[in-house]
Amino acid sequence: MEEQSLTQNMKKEEIQITDWQRILLGQAPFEFLLEVVVRTLIIYVVLVLAMRVLGKRMNAQLSVAELSVMIMLGGIVSVPMQVPNRGLLHGMLVLSCMVGMYRGINWLAYRFRRVEQLTQGNLHIIVADGVLNLQAMHRVRLSRQQLFSYLRAAHMQQLGQVKRVYLEANGKFSIYPQEPPRPGLSLLPEKDPAIREAEPADHTVKVCQQCGHPEAADHKPWQCPHCGHQHWANGVCKL
Structure with a gap:
């Protein structure tokens, strides 16, 4: 019931411009702010480890494929950090799948010139x-x-x-x-x-x-x- 109350759509009459608690905290309780800090620290550590696995190229000038991965990383980690009824394991699983997919594509690009041109571009x-x-x-x-x-x-x-x-x-x-x-x-x-x-x-x-x-x-x-x-x-x- 608590999860449903956090995710239900607000009615028009419930929206008040002077409702500062809703504007600043949303529908989550105040205690969730502390949880956000903990979630952010955990996601940050996981993200740093993922960047290490992805390789030094992610710290340099990015190709189109690498830029796509960076954008996906932002989308993957944002929900587990901020949504109270979403666990961290779901985000970590998606992040692991994305890292594995990226490494697999890089391996194919190393083996096949055509794959490299499609994913990395050409000069x-x-x-x-x-x-x-x-x-x-x-x-x-x-x-x-x-x-x-x-x-x-x-x-x-x-x-x-x-x-x-x-x-x-x-x-x-x-x-x-x-x-x-x-x-x-x-x-x-x-x-x-x-x-x-x-x-x-x-x-x-x-x-x-x-x-x-x-x-x-x-x-x-x-x-x-x-x-x-x-x-x-x-x-x-x-x-």
């Missing part, structure tokens, strides 16, 4: 030899300005300084510089004309304003052979 080549891979950017929903901001944070000023940019399966960017750098499309923001005008231009090289594909100025085609864009700019060198 994408975003920039190759100073030219944007627009198709890959469209697949991963990455805008030019987002990419340019990452490159600027890596101290790149123009695309000719970039040999490769990989978008890893965990969502991080790996950037490999071009040595020596070549003239390329400026990465500096158009809203800062003072710094853009200070960039040394190479008038012998034209670059596509859409993808950064370079062409000799005296043999520049009408449209970019890489992306079909028709607007060109002078290649710029590093400041």
